Amino acid sequence: MNNYFDSMFARKEFLARLIVHSLQTTSGWLELACAAMIMLGTYWLSQKILSVISKYTQQQENIKFPLLHHLFSRLLWPLLMFICTIIAMIIWRDSTGESVLWLQIAAFTARWLLMIRIIMATLHNAIPNNLFNENYERSLSTFLWICFILWLTSLDTFIIHLLKSLALPVGSTSLSLYTVITGSIIVGIAIIIAMWLSRITEQRILKAEKLDVNLRYVLVKIVKSLLVVIAVLIALPMVGINLTILSVFGGALGVGLGLGLQKIASNYVSGFIILADHSVRPGDRLNINNFTGYVTKITARFVVLRSSDGSEALIPNDTFVSNTVINDSYSSKIMSNNLTIKVAYNTNLPQALEILKEAAAKQARVCDDPKPNSFVTGFCDSGINLYVNYWIHDPENGFLSINSAILLEIWNRFKEVGIEFPYPQHEIRILNDAGDPIIYNTIPKPVNNTETRPAYPESLPTALSISPSNYSGQQTHHDQQ
Structure with missing residues (x-):
């Protein structure tokens, strides 16, 4: 059979x-x-x-x-x-x-x-x-x-024989081109299988809610690295490559890490450090080099920050170890925000301050502890500045919508109780006494002979008195000249 x-x-x-x-x-x-x-x-x-x-x-x-x-x-x-x-x-x-x-x-x-x-x-x-x-x-x-x-x-037999005849000396041994190609294919297959297993393991680890978020990412990185190393160590002997040959490349790899790859190695090690010390976690709000965003992904080389407008910044991991990073969510994810309101001078200030606190506390996103608070911050030219401070527990959803809701609530409440928002205005008074002279400036001289002199009289009075009786908001005869 x-x-x-x-x-x-x-x-x-x-x-x-x-x-x-x-x-x-x-x-x-x-x-x-x-x-x-x-x-x-x-x-x-x-x-x-x-x-x-x-x-x-x-x-x-x-x-x-x-x-x-x-x-x-x-x-x-x-x-x-x-x-x-x-x-x-x-x-x-x-x-x-x-x-x-x-x-x-x-x-x-x-x-x-x-x-x-x-x-x-x-x-x-x-x-x-x-x-x-x-x-x-x-x-x-x-x-x-x-x-x-x-x-x-049956052409593969001829091609395989040709590849086996091409040998590459490595140290005391030699590798044929056929061995290198088949070894690369088998190592690639082994790495792909290791990546597949690591993705399955990653999904299971990330769903384990009992573990800390940073601990999950550390375990994912360790499992992925171990699976790739194990896959390579298993695949190479399968094609007849002695693992001692790797010692030849170990020295070159060490020199490469010391010279050209030190930045990559630094970022890789820094990724483990920031995950292990919980300095950066997914969802944290960070401010780096005047860029504010939320951590959406932590990879082996960089951290992805996404701002409120959708732009993303890729920050190298060693930046979080060697530089100062502002983490607004390090100890607590709740964040403070404030609004400034200007009211007229005839306002009942205690009532206005209470309305500000109630308008902020009415929003579902505002925290109950600490509670919203309001203050008088200054007396300005056109009105009195009031200040309301509140905390929200989901800053990742942005502040524009919550600010708009609070301001709209304040507007409606102020209209109900008759509190006015002052318009910016300036009051100008013109005071002219009978004895106050108006001094005319010296008439500019012509630049050249062809320039026409202004039509001024040859002799001008050195002072002109304007009485309130003849001032009606229009220019006088001499002023028009």
Whole structure:
């Protein structure tokens, strides 16, 4: 039985000659038609099954296991094609006694398609969507299909032999180019699996509400680093790379960290420090270099601050260790805010102060402890300045809406009790006594001979008395001149 299935799934040597010979016979065309019907029929059947499942999931409104649903929808067609092709191959051999070619190629294609779609589904779940987009998926799929064609035509044997002949000396040993390529692929697969496991672990750790927020992020970073290191240490011996070779690169890596990568290493270590000492936590309100924002994400290299207008700043982790950072939420998340109101001089000040406190306390976002308070802060030219102070427990939602609500409440309450808001005004009085002279300035001299002198009389009085009786808000005869 094993030999029977091995012969069914063995690669065909001289595939091009076998294809030409198959197309010259009637049985070859019948086998090709059978393979094409299986591919089209299984595709139609898979689409029908998926349409029924999609209607059922829409009625359920959500999917409990999105990964399994994604895998099932992607693997249904190649799985059906593979099963139907195997059945057709067995029937064809038993009924005709001839070897199969097109059905075998269809089985190889279905098996390879299964592998490619499993790899793509794994990458989609292991790598964030912003890093693994459609272009990378299309390029990787094309590369895998090229590898399939090389394997099917037996050209991979020649390429593998050529890569093994190219050796790279490393210390006392040598690494072939084939070992380096296969090692890189296996290490990449191991790292992707480690990232997948770390994302699953991260989701579980971050949902553990009993743990401190910073402790959760520290555990996430430690687990991710350990999984990546373990994946590399497991993958390298699998391809025949001795781990002692890494000592050659260890010295170069140490020199690189000491020279060019010291900033990256500093940011990485600082990320653990700020999480361990609870100086910065997600949701904190920070002020750094005149930029105020809330911590939305803490990565291995930087901290993301998002301001109220939506702009985001990426602050390196070592900034929080070496520089002064204003953390408005370090000991408590509640924040204080104040408003200044100006009222007229004829205002009942105790009543106005009480209205200010009541208007602030009426808002749901304002804290009850400490309570809002109001004060008289000064006597100005046009009115009296009043000051109301209050605390809110959700400063991340902004102050504009709460300020507007308090001011609107104050406006309505002041209108009810008749408290006036003063208009800025200036009172000008013109006082002229009979004995006060008005001195005219010296008439400017012409700059050149062509300049025309003003039409002033040759002799001007040195003083002019304006009595209140002849001043009616208009200029006098001499003033007009």
